[in-house]
Amino acid sequence: MSFLADSLLSAVHLLWSLDPDLYTVIFVSLKVSLTSTLLASLLGIPAAFFVVFKEFRGKRAAMTILNTLMALPTVVIGLLVYAFLSRRGLLGSLNLLYTQTAMVIGQVILIFPIATSLTIAAIARVDRRYRMTALTLGATPVQAAVVVFREARFAVVAAVIAAFGRVISEVGISMMLGGNAKGYTRTMTTAMALEYDKGEFVLGVALGLVLLFLSFSVNVFFHYLQGRSRA
Amino acid sequence: MSMRRYIAFSLFLVFASPAWAAGGVVLKMATTTSTENSGLLDVLIPAFTEETGIRVKVFAKGTGAALRDGMDGNVDVVFVHARKREERFVAEGYGAYRLGVMHNDFVILGPGRDPAGIKGMSQAALAFRKIAETRSHFVSRGDDSGTHTKEQALWRASGVHLSRKTTEIFRKGKKRTLTFLYPGGLGRWYLSIGQGMGKVLTFAEEKQAYTFSDRGTYLKFRYGRRQGLDLGILCQGDPVLYNPYGIIPLNPKRFPHVAFRQADRLARWLVSPHAQRLIAGYRIAGRQAFFPDALGNER
Numbered sequence A: 001m002s003f004l005a006d007s008l009l010s011a012v013h014l015l016w017s018l019d020p021d022l023y024t025v026i027f028v029s030l031k032v033s034l035t036s037t038l039l040a041s042l043l044g045i046p047a048a049f050f051v052v053f054k055e056f057r058g059k060r061a062a063m064t065i066l067n068t069l070m071a072l073p074t075v076v077i078g079l080l081v082y083a084f085l086s087r088r089g090l091l092g093s094l095n096l097l098y099t100q101t102a103m104v105i106g107q108v109i110l111i112f113p114i115a116t117s118l119t120i121a122a123i124a125r126v127d128r129r130y131r132m133t134a135l136t137l138g139a140t141p142v143q144a145a146v147v148v149f150r151e152a153r154f155a156v157v158a159a160v161i162a163a164f165g166r167v168i169s170e171v172g173i174s175m176m177l178g179g180n181a182k183g184y185t186r187t188m189t190t191a192m193a194l195e196y197d198k199g200e201f202v203l204g205v206a207l208g209l210v211l212l213f214l215s216f217s218v219n220v221f222f223h224y225l226q227g228r229s230r231a
Numbered sequence B: 001m002s003m004r005r006y007i008a009f010s011l012f013l014v015f016a017s018p019a020w021a022a023g024g025v026v027l028k029m030a031t032t033t034s035t036e037n038s039g040l041l042d043v044l045i046p047a048f049t050e051e052t053g054i055r056v057k058v059f060a061k062g063t064g065a066a067l068r069d070g071m072d073g074n075v076d077v078v079f080v081h082a083r084k085r086e087e088r089f090v091a092e093g094y095g096a097y098r099l100g101v102m103h104n105d106f107v108i109l110g111p112g113r114d115p116a117g118i119k120g121m122s123q124a125a126l127a128f129r130k131i132a133e134t135r136s137h138f139v140s141r142g143d144d145s146g147t148h149t150k151e152q153a154l155w156r157a158s159g160v161h162l163s164r165k166t167t168e169i170f171r172k173g174k175k176r177t178l179t180f181l182y183p184g185g186l187g188r189w190y191l192s193i194g195q196g197m198g199k200v201l202t203f204a205e206e207k208q209a210y211t212f213s214d215r216g217t218y219l220k221f222r223y224g225r226r227q228g229l230d231l232g233i234l235c236q237g238d239p240v241l242y243n244p245y246g247i248i249p250l251n252p253k254r255f256p257h258v259a260f261r262q263a264d265r266l267a268r269w270l271v272s273p274h275a276q277r278l279i280a281g282y283r284i285a286g287r288q289a290f291f292p293d294a295l296g297n298e299r
Helices: A002-016 A020-053 A059-069 A074-085 A100-124 A128-136 A141-168 A172-178 A188-198 A201-230 B003-021 B033-038 B041-052 B063-071 B083-091 B124-133 B146-158 B197-207 B215-223 B260-270 B273-281
Strands: B026-032 B055-061 B077-080 B099-110 B138-140 B163-171 B174-182 B190-192 B210-214 B232-235 B242-249
Touching: A002 A201, A002 B163, A020 A059, A020 A100, A020 A141, A020 A188, A020 A201, A020 B163, A059 A100, A074 A100, A074 A172, A100 A141, A100 A172, A128 A141, A141 A201, A172 A188, A188 A201, A188 B063, A201 B163, B026 B033, B026 B063, B026 B260, B033 B041, B033 B055, B033 B197, B033 B210, B033 B215, B041 B055, B041 B260, B041 B273, B055 B063, B063 B077, B063 B083, B063 B146, B077 B083, B077 B260, B083 B242, B099 B124, B099 B215, B099 B260, B099 B273, B124 B146, B124 B232, B138 B197, B146 B174, B146 B210, B174 B190, B197 B210, B197 B215, B210 B215, B242 B260, B260 B273
Parallel strands: B026 B055, B026 B077, B138 B190, B138 B210
Antiparallel strands: B077 B242, B099 B210, B099 B232, B099 B242, B163 B174
16 A cells, blocks of 8 residues: 555655656647647548538448547557658658657547547437528538537537547557657656656656546546536 | 356456466566567577476566566566676565676667767767767667666766756655766757667667667667668777676565576576577577676586
8 A cells, every 4th residue: 555655645746846857748748649639629520520411422431430440559550650650661751750740640540530430429419400400591511510510519529538538548659659758759658658667666656646637637627618618 | 147156257267367378387587678689588498498397488678677576576587687786686685696697798889870970989988978979869778777777877987967867756655766867968869768678779770879789689680680770880899888697586585475496497597508508509690699607617
């Protein structure tokens, strides 16, 4: 038990004493994860509307593929992107491997299917008559989509939260594409993996507690947004 | 089936499953990634199993984690390369004894264009100094491993101004500090990536950076794979780069549950003439990587 107490004490102390290493790690984690969540949402939410409201061949197949991709392991994405960005790879000349950009690329691939699939589920639940009514009243398709979006926003925000939860807790992509360079691409999860490798469990668990606290804060914030969107 | 029975049955399955896989004692050995990556264990362990019937499971980590596994009694024997820490490990009662098995050496690697101009230098500390002065990319293990320990010692010897970072954590309710020594430029030219030797080599290759490696892993990555490294050895042969490996069975007085008899057997086997000859004869792409230290002392 003293082990857990030590970890908790260390976590509080690290946060309280403004340990510069810890804040760098948190900053990198948040920067990369929020960027990829934002990008994936910007791509995924319109994609979801497209899939739901456009009739096209292979629509069912597209949805099945999206659902399958939700189970894509991070190491597979890591390997694929690595193969492209590596010095001997197709995009090797861009020198992107082991940068924050590479991490964002991998993470967007990871959560685009999640953001899209969950948004599809969210807007498919909205009563069809909202859209029909808007269209009958002379709304353009985009305006009609906005009406549907407003009805579904609660569930869409939930989709974004799920996507964020996936990237902030992810370790495979960050490790393979970011490379865990201290002060540059080291995130909370890769730092934890490292402390485990070093045998410094107390610091590892302390970081885990900070991560939990951080996700909690982000969720409280999103919850607040949801609450407002409901009113 | 009642609920309680169902739960009991499930738990039985969970706890019984490792037992099916085992069948007899399997020796657990914690070792360093450099030992594992070099491929030497793939020769030694099967030979040991054939001779004694004892099977060995290998867990490859940094030296810090391998010793930690030993301190926690998670393994039966540790095989690492950080002599001072190993001696402390035995002195503090975690290990029963230490036997010197072999050594290899460290080398400084770098890209062909050699921006710091260290090619052919014989003094490792001076080479490090030039790398720091030219702010050339340098990839460090940064994982508290034996190789990282050695690298930090070289930075200290290089005379470069070193920065120190300390992190305060609590252990058994008492404040303790962890220190991390580096020559500046963290995240810019000095890249501390906290990963195993193989990952550090590929990272350095990708960034065309300098790095510090044991010779065995380097040879394996340079010549042992279809897609080898471009990085070359730019500095070698300095006596400070000597890297001895020791094997330590866990102390059965402190850890009564460990398979001491088997661990003892493995340790003594590794210093036997047969194993020592295997070590001396091991070649990576035609090059000797390890040098036996116990040959001749036996008789």
